[in-house]
Amino acid sequence: MAHSAGNESASSRLRAMLPPVNFISIHYAYFIVVCMFASLIFWASSNPAHSISYPDSLFLVVSAATETGLNTVNLSEMTTWQQILLFLLIIFGSAIWVSIWTVLARKHVFETRFKDVVRADRLRRANRPSLGSLSRLRFMPSQGRRSLNVIPSPAINDTPDVVGKSTSSPVNLDDPILNVHEHHTQCTGTTGFSDKNESQCSPTLAHIAFAESPHSSPEKHPPTGISTAAQYGYLGSLNNATRRIGSHRHEPMEPERNEKGEFSVRSLFARAAGRNAQFHDLSREERRVLGGCEYRALRVLAVVIPLYFFLWQLIGCIALGAWINHHRPEPPLRNGINPWWLGIFNGASAFNNSGMSLLDLNMIPFQDSYYVLVTMGLLILAGNTAFPIFLRLILWGLLQVLAVATGETEFHELKETLQFILDYPRRVYTNLFPQRQTWWLVFMLILLNSVDWVAFELLNIGNPAVESLSKGSRVIDGLFQAVAVRSGGFYVIAIPSLYIGVQVLYTIMMYISCFPVVITLRHTNVYEERSLGIYSGDPVPSDIESGSHGPSGVTGLARQLSHSGTSAIGRVFHHTFTWHGVGVRTPSTNPAANSRISFIGQQIQGQLAHDMWWLGVAVLVIVTIETSNFLADPVTFSVFNVIFEVVSAYGCVGISVGLPNANYSFSGGWHTASKVVLCAVMLRGRHRNLPVALDRAVRLPGDEMHDEEEEDHRLRRSVTIRGVGFNEG
Template structure:
C-alpha cells in the first residue's frame, strides 16, 4: 500500500506535464505514431538492405502522411512495397478521411447518449410506479391484520425502492429524487436546468486550451460568469417579426420558442427541447458520415480508374522509362492529387505530361475537390439533394435533416460552412488562383522553355500550375527555370495556402466568441425590422482615424474576429518558419560554402515554406531528381520533417469547436451562457431587446 501511495504523486506529476486530451492532441498522436511505425517498415523493406537511410525513411513517411509531398529519395528507385506504404500514408493522412473518423466517433457518442437518456427515462417511469407498489404493500389500519407474507412483501418492496434510488443517484451531489422541473448530472461539470435556467459552478473553467487565435486573457471575458436569468418575456420568440421568427427560429426543425443566435447557437431551450435538438444533430451527423464517406471513396476510385486507365492506354511508354507500371503510376498520380501531396513516381513529375490535356484537367479537378474547394463541392451536393426532395410527408425527416445541415453546418462538420461564407471562400480561391495564373502567363514571356509550348497548352499548363502551387504540389514546368518574381509569389501563396479555409473555419465556429474571449451582441433592429448599422463614413473614421473598433455592430465584431485570428495565426506561423530557416542555414553552412547559389537562403526559405504549407513544390538541385532537401544533412531533414508535421496541423479547428467535440451537457450550458453574456452586453449598450442574430 505504501508503494502504491508513493506512486500517486509521481503519476500526478506526469499527468500534469502531459498535454490535454483533446482533438489536437489525438491528431498529433495519430500522425506521429503512424509515421514512426511505417518508417521502420519502410526502412526495413529496402532492397538492397539499408539502401535507404532511416532518416530518409522517416522523412518520406512524414512527408506522405502530412501531404508535404517533398521527397529526399527518387520514388522510382523504391521497390513496389515501399511505394505502397507511401500510397497508404497519402490516404491515411488526408483531412477528409480524418474528418470521417471524427463523424463516426461523434455518431457513436450520440448513440451512447441517447441510450443513457432512454435508460434514465425508464428508471423515472419505474420510480413513479414504486410508491404505488410500496403503499399497496402496507395494509391500512382499518384493514385485516398483517400476516408474515404481507410483512415479507413490504420488506421486499422497500429494499427494491432503496436499490433503485441508489442506482439512479450514485455520486450525485443532490440526494433528492429528480422531478419534472430539475434534472441533475452527477459528473465533474454539474449543471442544473430549470426550463431555460442554466447555472454553473463559478469556479469551473470550461473549454481550456482554445488554440491559435484564442484570447483567454481579455479583461472583458467573464470566464466565471453564471447566467442565472432565463429569457425574459420581452426577449421571447413571440415578439419577433412573424416571417423572421419562422425563418430564424427553431420551429423549422421542431416546435419550440427557443432562439438561434449568431453562428448557429441555440439558446432558450428546455431540457426536452435540447434532447430534440440532439436528435436532429444526430441525424445530420449520421447523414454526413455516409455522404462524406461516399464523396471520398468515389473521387479516389474514379481518379484511380481515370488517370491510371488513361496512362495505360495512351502513354505507357512514359512510366516504363522509369521501370514503372503505367496503371500504378496513374493511380499514384490520382491519389497524390486528391490528397494534395504532389508526390510522383515519375522522376520528371508532371513535366512529362505537359501537353496532355486529360490528366492535367482531371488532376486539377482532383486537387480542388480534395482540398481547396472541398467545402464548396460538399455544400453544393447537399444543396442539390435538398432541392430534389419531393414535398411529401414521408420525406419530411429528410427535409429537416438537410435543412439543418445547410442552415447550421458548423454544428456538425468542420469543413462545411454557411452559404455566405462558402461564397466568400469560393471567391477567395478564384482570386488567388487567378493571380497565380495571370502572373505565370505574364512572366512566362521570354522564357524559352515555356514559349516552346503550343499556346493552348501554355494556357492550360499555367492554370494547372496555379492550382498546384497553393496546395497540389505538382509542377508541370521546371520550377528552377521560372522568373525570380514568380518564385517569390509562389512563396507567398504557399504561406497563405491554408488561410482561406482556416479563417472561414474559425469565423464560423459555433463557440467563436468563447474561443476568442469576446462577447458582443447582435445587430439592433429599426422599426422596419432590418438591422441598423452606422454610416460607412462613420465606421471608417472610427476604425482608421480614431483607431476604434465599433463593437455595436455584428459586421464590425466579425471583422475584429477575423483580424484577431489572422494576426495570431501569422505571428504563430512565422516563428516556425524563421527558426527552421535559421537552424537549417546553420546546418548547411558547409554546403553553402561550396555552392552559394544552389544553397542560397531563398532556396532554403522556399523549401521550408513549401513543407510548412504542405504543398510539395521544390526548386530542386542540379543533378538530382529528388527535392532540394534531398541534398541536405540528416539534421536538416529532421528539422524539415518537424516543420511539415506542424504545418499539417495549422489548418485544424481550435480545441473549442462544436464539430469535433462529443455531445454533452457542457455544450448546452456554453450556448446558454454565451446568450446570457450577449444579453448583458446588449443591456450595457442600452438595448432592451435581443433580436435573433444572423445565422
C-alpha cells in the same frame, strides 16, 4: 504523510507538463505514432536491405502522411510495397479521412447514450408483459432529478382518453441530451430512425427513435399528460418555417405555449438562433430536441462524406489510369512503373493534395496532356480548397432533387435533416459553412487562383522554358500550376526555370494557402469567444485589477504560474505546441480590452504568431547546418531556396526548387539533421489548419457544451453592449 504529499506534488507537476486530452493533442499523437511505426516498416522494406537510410525513410513517411509531397529519394527507385505504403499513408493522412472519424465518433457517443435506456426498457417489458403492445417513454422531473416515465399508450385505434387514464412507472435515467420513445414494429430493430410509414409495420419488434421525430398521432393537440415535444417533432430553418416530422401529418405548430406552459418547438429556431448557429435560453427539453436534430445530421454526414471521399478517388484514379495506359504509357514505363499504377497513385495523391508522383519528373512529361491536367486539377480542388464548396453543393442539390422528385410526405425526415445541415453546418461538421461564408470561399478561390494564373502567364514573358510551349499548353499548364501551387504540390514546369518573381509569389501563396478556409472555419465556430480566450468567468488577479504592478500585469502572471505549480519546461511545452489550436490566446484579464476586439483580426494575428517564429527558427537552424553546402555552392543552397523549401513543407504543399543533378526535392541534398528539422516543420504545418479544440464540431456531446454555449452568448452580448457604450461615450 510528507512522502505522500511529495508524490502528489510530483504527480501534479508531471500532469502539468503533459498536454490536455483533446482533438488537437489526439491529432498530434495519431500522426506521430503512425509516422514512427510506418517509418520502421518502410526502412525494413528496402531492397537491397537498408538501401534507403532511416532518416530518408522517416522523411518520406512524414511527407506522405502530412500530405507534403517532398521526397529525398526518387519514388521510382522504391519497391512496389514501399510505394503502396506511401499510397496508404497519403489516404490515411487526409484531412477528410480524419474528419470522417470525428463524425463517426460523435455519432457513436449519441448512440451509446441511449443504449442503456433501450436495454432497461426491454428488461422492464420482459418483467411486465401486461403493459400492452405500445409504450411511450419520455423525460419528466421527479423529486429534483431526471427520470424516465413509462406511459402505456393505446393501440392505433384507441382514443386519447385511454392514455389519460394510464398509470406510469418511473425508470431513472441520467442523460441530459436524449429523449427516446419506443414502439413495437416488424421493421428492423436497429437504433435509429425509419422512413417507413407506421401503418406498414405490425406490432412485433422494437424500434428506437428520438422523441422529437415520433410517429405522431392524427390529433392536432396532444392528449393530456403527454408533452408537446414528446408528441410531435419539428425542425426549423432560417426562414423560421416549422414542419412536423412524422409519418402521418405535417402541420405547422402554434408558436405560443399552451395552457400548461409547454414550449412550442418553433420558438427553438425562431427566437433562440444567434450568431454562428449558436442557440441560447433553451430549456432542457428544447436541448434534447436540438440534440436529436444534430444526431440525425451526423447520421447523414456519416454516409455522405465517406461516399464523397471514396467515390472521387475511385473515379479519378480509374479515369487517370485508363487514359495514361491507353494514350501515354511511355513516361511511366521509362521509370519502370505500370501505367495503371501511376494513374491510381497520382489520382489519390492529387485528391489528398500530397503532390507525390511516381515519375522522377513529376508532371513535366504530361505538359501537353490536357485530360490528365484537368482531371488532376479537379481532384486537387475537390480534396482541399473547394471541398467545403463541393460538399455544400452536393447537399443542396440532393435536397432540391428530393423536393422535386418526391412527394411532400416522402423522405420528409431526410429533407428536414438536410435543411438543418445547410442552415447550421458548423454545429455538426468542421469543413461545412453557411451560405454567405461559402460564397466568400468561392470568391477567394477564384481570386487567388486567378492571381497565380495571370502571374504565371505575364511574369514569365520571355522565359524560354515557358515560351517553348504551345499557346494551348501554356494556358492549361499555367492554370494547373495555379491550382497546384496552393496545396496540390505538383508541377508541370521545373520551378528553378521560372523567373524569380513567380517563385516569390509562389512562396507567398504556399504560406497563405490555408488562410481562406481556416479563417472561415474559426470565424464560424459556435464557441468563437471561448476559442479566442474571452472567458466571462475568469478570475482577475487583484494586483492586475488594482493596477499596482503596472499595466502589463507581469507580477500577477508570475503569481498565477507559481500557484499553478507548472514547471518552466511544462509552460514552454504548452505554449510551443498550442494544444488548444491556432489562434487561441491566453484568457484576457481585462474584460474592457475586449470591447472593440476584431475576431478575424485576432485569428489572423494568432495564425501569424503561430507560424512566423517556427518558420524563422527552422530557416536559421537549417541554414546553419547547411553552411558547408552553402560555401561549396552558394547559388543552389541560397537562403531563398531554403526559405522556399521550408515554406513548402510548412504549408504541406511540396513543390521544390530541386537540385541541379537530381530529380528529387532540394531537401534531398541536405544533411540528416536538416531533414529531421524539416520533418518537425511538416508535422507542425499539418496541424495549423485544424479547428481549435474548443470547436463544437470536434467535441463529444455533453452537458458542459450547453453551459459553454450559454456563456458564450452572454459574452457576445456583453461585448456588444460595452462596444455600444464605448462608442456613445
